[in-house]
Amino acid sequence: MRSLTIRQKEMRDGYVMMSLGALGLLIFVIGPVIAAFGISLTDWLILKPPTFVGLRNYRNLMDDPLFWQSLKVTSTYVGTSVPLGIAGAFAIALLLNQGVKGIALWRTIYYMPAVVSGVVISLLWIWVFHPDWGIVNDLLARVGIQGPGWLYDHNWALPTLVLMSLWTAGGSMVIYLAGLQGVPTQLYEAASIDGANAWHRFWHITLPMMTPVILFQLIMGVIGSFQVFTPAFIATAGGPANATFFYNYYLYRNAFTVFKMGYSSAQAVILFVIILVCTVIIMRQSEAWIYYEGQR
Amino acid sequence: MRLVSGDAVAAATLLERRQAIVESWPKIRRTIGRAVLYAVIIGGAVIELIPLAWMLMSSLKPNWELFRIPPTWIPSRLAWESYPEGLTYLPFGRYFLNTGLIVVGTVLGQMLAASLVAFSFARLRWPGRDVIFLLFLACQMVPQAVTIIPEYVLFKWLGWTNSFYPLVVPSWFGKPYFIFLMRQFFLTIPREYDDAARIDGCSNYGIFFRLMLPLSKPALGVVAIYQFKFSWNAFFRPLIFLHSTERFTLSLGLRLFHNVEGGGADARWNQLMAVSFLVTLPVLIVFFFLQKMFVQGIVITGVKG
Numbered sequence: 001m002r003s004l005t006i007r008q009k010e011m012r013d014g015y016v017m018m019s020l021g022a023l024g025l026l027i028f029v030i031g032p033v034i035a036a037f038g039i040s041l042t043d044w045l046i047l048k049p050p051t052f053v054g055l056r057n058y059r060n061l062m063d064d065p066l067f068w069q070s071l072k073v074t075s076t077y078v079g080t081s082v083p084l085g086i087a088g089a090f091a092i093a094l095l096l097n098q099g100v101k102g103i104a105l106w107r108t109i110y111y112m113p114a115v116v117s118g119v120v121i122s123l124l125w126i127w128v129f130h131p132d133w134g135i136v137n138d139l140l141a142r143v144g145i146q147g148p149g150w151l152y153d154h155n156w157a158l159p160t161l162v163l164m165s166l167w168t169a170g171g172s173m174v175i176y177l178a179g180l181q182g183v184p185t186q187l188y189e190a191a192s193i194d195g196a197n198a199w200h201r202f203w204h205i206t207l208p209m210m211t212p213v214i215l216f217q218l219i220m221g222v223i224g225s226f227q228v229f230t231p232a233f234i235a236t237a238g239g240p241a242n243a244t245f246f247y248n249y250y251l252y253r254n255a256f257t258v259f260k261m262g263y264s265s266a267q268a269v270i271l272f273v274i275i276l277v278c279t280v281i282i283m284r285q286s287e288a289w290i291y292y293e294g295q296r
Numbered sequence: 297m298r299l300v301s302g303d304a305v306a307a308a309t310l311l312e313r314r315q316a317i318v319e320s321w322p323k324i325r326r327t328i329g330r331a332v333l334y335a336v337i338i339g340g341a342v343i344e345l346i347p348l349a350w351m352l353m354s355s356l357k358p359n360w361e362l363f364r365i366p367p368t369w370i371p372s373r374l375a376w377e378s379y380p381e382g383l384t385y386l387p388f389g390r391y392f393l394n395t396g397l398i399v400v401g402t403v404l405g406q407m408l409a410a411s412l413v414a415f416s417f418a419r420l421r422w423p424g425r426d427v428i429f430l431l432f433l434a435c436q437m438v439p440q441a442v443t444i445i446p447e448y449v450l451f452k453w454l455g456w457t458n459s460f461y462p463l464v465v466p467s468w469f470g471k472p473y474f475i476f477l478m479r480q481f482f483l484t485i486p487r488e489y490d491d492a493a494r495i496d497g498c499s500n501y502g503i504f505f506r507l508m509l510p511l512s513k514p515a516l517g518v519v520a521i522y523q524f525k526f527s528w529n530a531f532f533r534p535l536i537f538l539h540s541t542e543r544f545t546l547s548l549g550l551r552l553f554h555n556v557e558g559g560g561a562d563a564r565w566n567q568l569m570a571v572s573f574l575v576t577l578p579v580l581i582v583f584f585f586l587q588k589m590f591v592q593g594i595v596i597t598g599v600k601g
Contacts, residue, residue, distance in 0.1 A: 006494065007421075009499070014416045014421065018417065018425075018428065020412060021432065024470055025472075027469070028466050029438055032442065092337070095337055107591070108584070109341045110341065112345075112348070112580070112583070113348075115525060115579050115583045116529075116576050119529075119550050123554055124351050124569075127354065127569065128347050130559075132363075132365060133362060133365065167347065170344055178591070229532055230532065234551055247441075248441055261449070268442045271439055272438070272441075
């Protein structure tokens with residue numbers, strides 16, 4: 001019998017190699033997602049076998065003020081930190097793209113915070129923003145401003161965490177910079193010849209060419225921000241007065257401190273749906289403003 | 297009015313001077329613009345650096361000086377003892393070891409698995425390939441909160457809780473993010489190399505191990521340092537899966553330190569900052585010396601994404 005042809009071997013080996021990754025997906029992504037849906041329909045305290053309760057967990061969540069608080073906190077966080085982060089990082093990238101000297105140095109400095117672990121940043125933030133011993137209030141005092149209680153003040157705790165996310169947003173600056181450097185210079189030259197000034201060049205060339213990158217960052221930013229956990233856990237423990245009671249923080253508490261597996265799985269499913277809906281909305285809406293180069 | 301010759305000269309120079317200013321106005325504006333540009337960039341850089349500088353300064357202050365109001369910037373003396381004291385306050389040597397083990401396990405796993413799977417997408421032709429690739433990409437966007445509870449149940453059933461297995465084993469299947477990265481890289485290698493190897497009787501596995509991998513050192517490097525950063529800094533998964541303190545990673549150790557000490561007016565913030573700095577140092581060093589790779593990794597996935 002003839003052995004397999006090269007083509008057939010390609011197919012066989014292709015499937016085998018891919019199956020390693022596919023197995024991982026099944027075990028660690030697809031399987032768990034399905035399981036999460038299933039567990040959310042049960043009442044399960046992990047030591048005893050689960051009991052089927054239908055949609056009761058979801059109904060209880062709707063009546064749970066902590067659930068709504070966690071949604072409110074998290075949506076506020078996403079709604080502020082993502083746009084500000086994108087705008088800030090994009091602005092810095094624009095500035096650095098003006099033929100500034102020492103770009104490698106600036107890039108290093110702006111990217112560095114993104115390399116630090118979330119735990120270290122959270123601890124550092126407690127220290128830096130301490131109302132009595134931290135430098136922020138010290139610097140403010142030197143210009144005559146009485147600084148607030150930051151992480152200890154329920155009006156300022158969430159904004160402080162937003163500032164934390166902005167501090168690390170410099171990391172994405174590198175992406176925008178690379179994108180900006182990819183815009184063909186002929187476009188700018190042609191525009192200049194036609195009499196376009198700097199603002200025109202930005203609005204009609206730079207910005208449209210950058211919209212795919214911005215869209216990608218927007219989606220990834222939204223997905224990521226909805227899942228924030230470490231700052232809430234370490235810096236504020238959800239407080240003060242639940243001001244930083246993030247969604248994932250509440251989920252963690254329900255799943256891994258009181259082991260209400262069914263209830264927390266329902267939370268997880270809801271989060272999944274929220275993120276999915278947001279992503280779809282963003283992508284649909286983006287068709288109005290996105291510009292792909294190959295499309296005209 | 298009749299101009300006397302002296303006035304005429306004076307008027308002429310005035311006119312000249314005004315002309316000169318008007319002509320150089322764009323240049324002046326550009327210089328001012330340049331100055332503002334650098335001011336903003338430098339200002340932003342300073343803001344980015346201040347917290348890290350403060351971390352360093354605080355780590356070198358003697359304990360009483362930490363709580364001085366108003367705070368001092370430069371320590372009155374360099375209290376180097378915070379470093380050994382902090383490291384021994386909790387068994388951080390052990391935590392370094394644990395974290396190191398996890399890092400080695402995950403980095404090796406990803407480099408091997410992600411590239412193998414990527415090879416099948418980039419180089420081999422089989423039905424359904426592109427659809428399944430999209431499936432892989434879609435799975436990347438599933439939030440961790442959704443999968444973590446069933447994962448916990450699974451690992452508990454396997455008896456793997458409080459061990460490193462839940463943290464390392466998934467890496468040996470390949471993360472979609474890295475599979476995407478390696479596939480993009482493989483696509484840039486000319487097919488002629490493959491064909492030549494095949495003509496010489498090389499199997500697909502042979503092509504992968506002996507041709508693709510050696511050629512992919514830059515991309516493998518990107519995978520390695522990204523996974524290194526991810527594993528070294530990880531907190532959520534270790535928090536959930538590691539329970540006894542001797543299995544703790546550095547992140548868990550730092551959190552324990554803070555929990556034990558509290559944040560009050562006698563807490564060992566200098567030691568905590570010292571250990572935090574040491575924990576950050578390896579990633580900073582890797583990043584600093586392999587910057588190009590970090591940036592390359594971002595560019596491949598962020599820009600072309």
